[in-house]
Amino acid sequence: MEGNPAIFAVLLAASLLLFGCASQPPPEENGGNTVTVTIKDFAFSPGTVTIHKGDTVKWVNKEAAVHTISALGFSSPSLRQDATYEHTFNEAGSFNYVCGIHPFMAGTVIVQ
Numbered sequence: 001m002e003g004n005p006a007i008f009a010v011l012l013a014a015s016l017l018l019f020g021c022a023s024q025p026p027p028e029e030n031g032g033n034t035v036t037v038t039i040k041d042f043a044f045s046p047g048t049v050t051i052h053k054g055d056t057v058k059w060v061n062k063e064a065a066v067h068t069i070s071a072l073g074f075s076s077p078s079l080r081q082d083a084t085y086e087h088t089f090n091e092a093g094s095f096n097y098v099c100g101i102h103p104f105m106a107g108t109v110i111v112q
């Protein structure tokens with residue numbers, strides 16, 4: 001009888017682990033993830049991100065210059081240093097965007 005509680009605890013922990021994994025679907029297949037694009041040195045990094053429908057791209061301005069995200073269907077306000085902007089992509093396609101202040105800054109979001 002004395003060994004049983006320990007065995008039970010191990011089994012419980014194992015089953016919790018298994019259940020925990022099983023209850024989390026593979027994130028890349030189900031949307032709802034957030035991918036971060038950093039703005040630095042007057043460039044978007046990475047310049048091209050590939051995501052799935054329902055995912056969100058979060059832009060973070062990591063420099064003193066003010067930037068925006070400007071695309072056909074959406075645009076951000078002016079982003080000062082450390083400001084962020086998020087957009088959720090619910091349709092598949094290739095979406096090009098630029099900085100509205102520095103149009104030579106370009107990036108692409110590919111939504112699968």
Ligand SMILES: [Cu+2]
Pocket residue numbers: 066067068099100101102105
């Ligand atoms: Cu800019």
